[in-house]
Amino acid sequence: xxxxxxxxxxxxxxxxxxxxxxxxxVGAKTFDDPDFGPGxxxxxxxxxxxxxxxxxxxxxxxxxxxxxxYAGIIGxxxxxxxxxxxxxxLEADKAVAKANKRPIVLIVDTPGNGPGKVEEIFGMxxxxxxxxxxLAEARxxxxxIVAMVIGRAISGAFLCHGLQAxxxxxxxxxxxxxxxxxxxxxxxxxxxxxxxxxxxxxEGNPVFxxxxxxxxxxxxxxxxxxxxEDMHAAxxxxxxxxxxxxxxxxxATGPVGRxxxxxxxxxxxxxxxxxxxxxxQFAAVASAYLPGAH
Amino acid sequence: MSKWSTLQDRSFxxxxxxxxxxxxxxxxxxxxxxxxxxxxxxxxxxxxxxxxEFDDGIVTGVGKIGKTPVFVISQEGRFIxxxxxxxxxxxxVATLKTAIALADRxxxxxxxxxxxxxxxxxxxxxxxxxxxxxxxxxxxxHAEVMDQFQRARGKVPVITLIxxxxxxxxxxxxxxxxxxxxxxxxxxxxxxTGPEVIEQEMGKDEFDSADRALVYRTTGGRHKYVxxxxxxxxxxxxxxxxxxxxxxxxxxxxxxxAMRRIGSAALVEKQLKGVxxxxxxxxxxxxxxxxxxxxxxxxxxxxxxLDAFKATVKRLAx
Amino acid sequence: xxxxxxxxECKCAAPAAAxxxxxHFGVVGSGDLEVLMTPAKAGGAVKVKVVTPVTGFDALxxxxxxxxxxxxxxxxxxxxxxxxxxTPAVVTLRLRQALAEAAA
Numbered sequence: 001x002x003x004x005x006x007x008x009x010x011x012x013x014x015x016x017x018x019x020x021x022x023x024x025x026v027g028a029k030t031f032d033d034p035d036f037g038p039g040x041x042x043x044x045x046x047x048x049x050x051x052x053x054x055x056x057x058x059x060x061x062x063x064x065x066x067x068x069x070y071a072g073i074i075g076x077x078x079x080x081x082x083x084x085x086x087x088x089x090l091e092a093d094k095a096v097a098k099a100n101k102r103p104i105v106l107i108v109d110t111p112g113n114g115p116g117k118v119e120e121i122f123g124m125x126x127x128x129x130x131x132x133x134x135l136a137e138a139r140x141x142x143x144x145i146v147a148m149v150i151g152r153a154i155s156g157a158f159l160c161h162g163l164q165a166x167x168x169x170x171x172x173x174x175x176x177x178x179x180x181x182x183x184x185x186x187x188x189x190x191x192x193x194x195x196x197x198x199x200x201x202x203e204g205n206p207v208f209x210x211x212x213x214x215x216x217x218x219x220x221x222x223x224x225x226x227x228x229e230d231m232h233a234a235x236x237x238x239x240x241x242x243x244x245x246x247x248x249x250x251x252a253t254g255p256v257g258r259x260x261x262x263x264x265x266x267x268x269x270x271x272x273x274x275x276x277x278x279x280x281q282f283a284a285v286a287s288a289y290l291p292g293a294h
Numbered sequence: 295m296s297k298w299s300t301l302q303d304r305s306f307x308x309x310x311x312x313x314x315x316x317x318x319x320x321x322x323x324x325x326x327x328x329x330x331x332x333x334x335x336x337x338x339x340x341x342x343x344x345x346x347e348f349d350d351g352i353v354t355g356v357g358k359i360g361k362t363p364v365f366v367i368s369q370e371g372r373f374i375x376x377x378x379x380x381x382x383x384x385x386x387v388a389t390l391k392t393a394i395a396l397a398d399r400x401x402x403x404x405x406x407x408x409x410x411x412x413x414x415x416x417x418x419x420x421x422x423x424x425x426x427x428x429x430x431x432x433x434x435x436h437a438e439v440m441d442q443f444q445r446a447r448g449k450v451p452v453i454t455l456i457x458x459x460x461x462x463x464x465x466x467x468x469x470x471x472x473x474x475x476x477x478x479x480x481x482x483x484x485x486x487t488g489p490e491v492i493e494q495e496m497g498k499d500e501f502d503s504a505d506r507a508l509v510y511r512t513t514g515g516r517h518k519y520v521x522x523x524x525x526x527x528x529x530x531x532x533x534x535x536x537x538x539x540x541x542x543x544x545x546x547x548x549x550x551x552a553m554r555r556i557g558s559a560a561l562v563e564k565q566l567k568g569v570x571x572x573x574x575x576x577x578x579x580x581x582x583x584x585x586x587x588x589x590x591x592x593x594x595x596x597x598x599x600l601d602a603f604k605a606t607v608k609r610l611a612x
Numbered sequence: 613x614x615x616x617x618x619x620x621e622c623k624c625a626a627p628a629a630a631x632x633x634x635x636h637f638g639v640v641g642s643g644d645l646e647v648l649m650t651p652a653k654a655g656g657a658v659k660v661k662v663v664t665p666v667t668g669f670d671a672l673x674x675x676x677x678x679x680x681x682x683x684x685x686x687x688x689x690x691x692x693x694x695x696x697x698x699t700p701a702v703v704t705l706r707l708r709q710a711l712a713e714a715a716a
Binding site: 065066068076077080083084087088090091113115116117118119120121122123124125126127128129130132133134136137140155156158159160163164180181182187190191193201205206207208209214215218219220254255256258259262268270271272274275277278279281282285286289290291292 | 325327328332334337338341342344354356358361363380381383384385387388389391392395396399400403404407408411413423424426427428429430431432433434435436437438440441443444445464465467468469470471472484485486487491492495496500501512513517521523555556557558559561562565566568569571572573576577579580583
Binding site: 310311329330331333335340341343345347348370372373 | 614615616634636639640641642644646648650663664665692694695696697716
């Protein structure tokens with residue numbers, strides 16, 4: 001097996017403790033309708049013996065009600081189903097101390113959000129937004145969230161399913177993993193710059209090129225995993241790393257943590273400068289915005 | 295730059311990002327963050343030999359409406375389609391962070407502060423999402439903005455304004471959906487997938503992206519108002535948007551949870567009723583849903599003046 | 613491939629009008645530009661910096677700016693322009709609008 005592309009279900013057993021995945025149950029919630037959001041796989045498994053929520057995509061599923069959903073696309077039902085799994089996780093550990101909340105493992109292989117007319121009429125943007133807010137809430141509540149990219153992590157779908165995690169791991173591009181907004185060939189066409197030039201520029205600037213290594217340089221991926229059989233240990237190790245980091249600060253992981261990592265790795269150095277500039281400029285006028293200042 | 299008083303009657307659609315930002319808050323109160331004088335242009339555009347802008351296409355700052363500190367983020371559609379890159383994304387994040395920090399400080403040092411003395415954030419979206427020239431940084435910035443929204447929950451209301459030419463699509467389409475309250479004009483458009491991409495996916499017979507009326511009735515302000523995807527629909531003037539923000543600025547932060555579309559388990563269940571309706575109806579057109587909501591003549595309703603629309607429209611009940 | 617940056621000075625015969633505070637005008641849309649004018653001690657001259665993706669029109673930029681500085685009788689000002697393929701007519705129009713903004 002040299003790729004896991006399109007094999008989200010198979011990856012569950014490779015990442016979690018084998019044969020522990022109980023699909024369609026998260027805490028007290030069960031997902032009983034097999035036709036509901038078939039592109040999303042949710043359930044509970046064990047990781048090194050610990051109970052974890054698992055959320056993945058099923059590339060073989062086709063949503064008959066919403067035919068734009070196939071090949072791992074996240075449609076409206078899928079987005080809300082994934083959100084439900086996160087809220088059920090929060091509910092299940094409501095009484096558990098922040099440091100001991102169960103992890104959520106995101107197995108990432110999705111090419112996009114549902115791109116249809118019905119989706120726009122009813123608001124696909126809400127479904128994907130709902131899932132992201134749920135993940136952010138769970139992350140801030142203490143649940144360690146680790147995303148493992150095994151295939152496609154494309155643009156808005158990666159924002160939806162991956163980029164709200166505490167830590168993101170990716171199989172190396174040898175395994176066919178793709179992390180990008182668009183392939184460089186499409187970017188080349190749209191921004192009207194030839195491929196040769198773009199490829200050359202990408203050597204020094206990871207900001208537009210496709211692939212896990214470029215995202216890693218930008219802090220968008222914490223660690224690249226170079227062997228399929230290493231995924232299990234890597235995800236378990238990152239759960240522990242995330243717990244330790246979160247016990248110190250809720251800004252050490254997740255999108256904010258990846259911002260700092262991007263600067264540290266030299267890929268996104270402007271971001272912290274701009275944030276510092278803005279904070280300084282507000283600090284200079286802040287007294288006028290305190291109650292009673294008017 | 296037009297004078298503040300003349301800005302109030304100006305078309306929000308025709309105004310630029312800075313005019314919208316200045317006009318939303320009280321006269322003379324706008325302080326810009328990372329503005330043109332700071333010359334924080336995108337280094338990535340420069341590398342590619344693309345034109346740069348001193349504010350990187352996003353105007354950020356703070357002003358007041360009455361006693362309320364109003365943090366403003368305003369995207370400029372005329373600069374590379376309002377796309378979000380590293381600098382512009384960082385400006386959005388920093389403005390949100392600053393607003394949350396002020397709210398935390400007020401909560402700590404001024405526990406008796408009145409509701410209208412606590413900050414709000416207003417974001418005028420005009421964007422197709424990620425800037426392809428710096429796509430990876432733009433994508434990461436989207437995730438960071440979303441994270442700040444969740445951190446702002448219960449502390450600082452975030453109000454979306456959409457009434458610009460470009461509309462609000464791509465990743466910013468779900469970023470906007472995740473805010474507390476959404477104000478649109480009928481010229482505003484909100485969605486995820488832009489019309490050209492839907493046409494490409496489904497074929498021209500299903501969706502003709504050149505059909506302006508079709509595009510507006512699928513993602514435009516009136517449709518979003520029927521669907522409950524925007525909370526308020528206002529006239530296309532800077533002053534009308536400002537008046538709505540001023541109304542909202544007085545409210546306690548707790549009042550905003552009830553305006554949300556998404557952001558809780560209960561709201562997901564509510565939205566799923568809409569999804570079930572979509573599956574059952576398989577609407578060919580937004581007008582089918584207007585009819586289902588109780589609007590007998592959706593074509594006429596789409597064409598009446600805005601006041602008449604607001605007075606007679608039936609909104610979808612889920 | 614990097615952007616083209618032009619820097620030069622213009623001086624009119626009798627500089628009079630002065631920019632007393634920074635003024636910004638315009639949006640870098642397609643075929644458009646933004647102008648930032650700031651007070652600058654330059655012995656009565658106007659310091660110009662143009663950043664543009666277009667190459668090969670250096671002399672034209674100098675001519676357009678010199679004509680504007682002469683007609684506006686500008687001195688001791690720095691003019692910075694971010695351009696995206698604006699025509700000379702648009703350049704002159706935006707410069708005039710920026711100056712009107714400064715006077716407002």
